[in-house]
Amino acid sequence: LKHLLTIEALHDNEVMGLIKRAQEFKQGALTPDHLKEYYAANLFFENSTRTHKSFEMAEHRLGIKMLDFDSKTSSVSKGESLYDTVLTMSAIGVDVCVIRHWEENYYNQLIQSKTIRCSIINGGDGSGQHPTQCLLDLMTIYEEFGHFEGLKVAIIGDLSHSRVAKSNMQMLNRLGADLYFSGPSQWYDAQFDVYGQYKDIDELIEEVDVVMLLRVQHERHDSGESFSKEVYHQTYGLTTERAKRLKSTAIIMHPAPVNREVELADELVESYQSRIVSQMSNGVFMRMAILEAILEGKAKG
Numbered sequence: 001l002k003h004l005l006t007i008e009a010l011h012d013n014e015v016m017g018l019i020k021r022a023q024e025f026k027q028g029a030l031t032p033d034h035l036k037e038y039y040a041a042n043l044f045f046e047n048s049t050r051t052h053k054s055f056e057m058a059e060h061r062l063g064i065k066m067l068d069f070d071s072k073t074s075s076v077s078k079g080e081s082l083y084d085t086v087l088t089m090s091a092i093g094v095d096v097c098v099i100r101h102w103e104e105n106y107y108n109q110l111i112q113s114k115t116i117r118c119s120i121i122n123g124g125d126g127s128g129q130h131p132t133q134c135l136l137d138l139m140t141i142y143e144e145f146g147h148f149e150g151l152k153v154a155i156i157g158d159l160s161h162s163r164v165a166k167s168n169m170q171m172l173n174r175l176g177a178d179l180y181f182s183g184p185s186q187w188y189d190a191q192f193d194v195y196g197q198y199k200d201i202d203e204l205i206e207e208v209d210v211v212m213l214l215r216v217q218h219e220r221h222d223s224g225e226s227f228s229k230e231v232y233h234q235t236y237g238l239t240t241e242r243a244k245r246l247k248s249t250a251i252i253m254h255p256a257p258v259n260r261e262v263e264l265a266d267e268l269v270e271s272y273q274s275r276i277v278s279q280m281s282n283g284v285f286m287r288m289a290i291l292e293a294i295l296e297g298k299a300k301g
C-alpha cells in the first residue's frame with residue numbers, strides 16, 4: 001500500500017487484513033522495531049480531535065518520529081499552497097503525511113507529482129471521503145457481529161455533506177451489508193440509491209443491526225438549510241423513545257463529534273448499546289495498522 005486516499009481503492013482482502021491487524025494491536029501485539037526509523041507529519045487544514053490525536057497516538061505507539069505541524073503558524077499563512085507544503089515535507093525527509101483538507105480530491109495533484117515521494121493518508125477531504133474512519137467503523141462492526149454479509153445498517157442524517165457516509169456506504173455495500181438511509185430528504189442524493197434504500201427512521205428502527213448517525217455539518221450548509229435542534233431530533237434523530245424500539249442486539253454508532261440532543265439523545269451516547277467510545281478507541285489501533293501497512297509497503301519499495 002503506497003497511499004490510502006479512498007476506501008474503494010482497497011481490495012476486500014486488504015480491508016480484512018487491516019481489521020485483523022488492528023485487532024492484534026488491540027490485543028497487545030508488539031509493534032515492529034523497524035518503524036522507528038520513519039518520520040510522519042500530520043497536516044490538518046480542517047479542525048479535528050479524533051482523527052488528528054488518534055493518528056498521533058498511533059504514531060507514538062509505533063515509535064514513528066512525528067513532526068509537529070500547525071497550518072496557522074506555518075508558511076500556509078503566507079499563502080503557500082498544499083502542494084508546496086507537502087513538497088517541502090517530502091524534501092526534508094518525511095515518509096508519510098496524514099492530511100485533512102477542505103478540498104475534495106486534494107490528493108490528486110500530490111500523487112501525480114514526480115518529486116513528492118512521501119505516502120499520503122487521507123484524513124478527510126471536504127465532503128469527499130474519510131477512509132480511515134470507515135475502516136475503524138468496519139472494525140467496530142466486525143468486532144460486534146463477526147461478519148458484514150446480510151447485516152442491516154441504517155446511515156442516518158446529513159448524508160450529502162458527510163465524507164464518513166460516502167466511504168461507509170461504498171464499502172459496506174461491497175462487503176454484503178443491506179443498507180438503508182434516512183434523514184432530511186434535502187440532504188439525500190439520488191446517487192446513493194445504488195447502495196441502499198431511503199426510508200423514514202420510524203420504518204427502520206426495529207429492523208436494523210447498526211444505527212449509524214451522522215453529525216449535522218452546519219459549517220458545510222448554506223444559510224436557510226438549518227432545522228431547530230428540537231425539530232431535527234424529533235423528526236430524524238435517535239430519541240430515547242426510538243431507542244427503546246431497537247433490537248436488543250443492535251448497536252448505535254456515530255463518528256463524532258456528536259451534537260447531543262440533536263442526532264441522538266444525550267443519555268444514549270454512553271449507553272450499553274452505544275459503540276461510540278469503542279469507535280474512538282478502535283481508531284488508534286486501526287491507524288496503527290494503516291501506518292504499518294503504508295510504511296511496510298514503502299520498505300518493500
Ligand code: CP
Pocket residue numbers: 047048049050051052133255256257
Ligand atoms: N470522526 C472524526 O473525523 O472526528 P474529528 O473531526 O474530531 O477528527
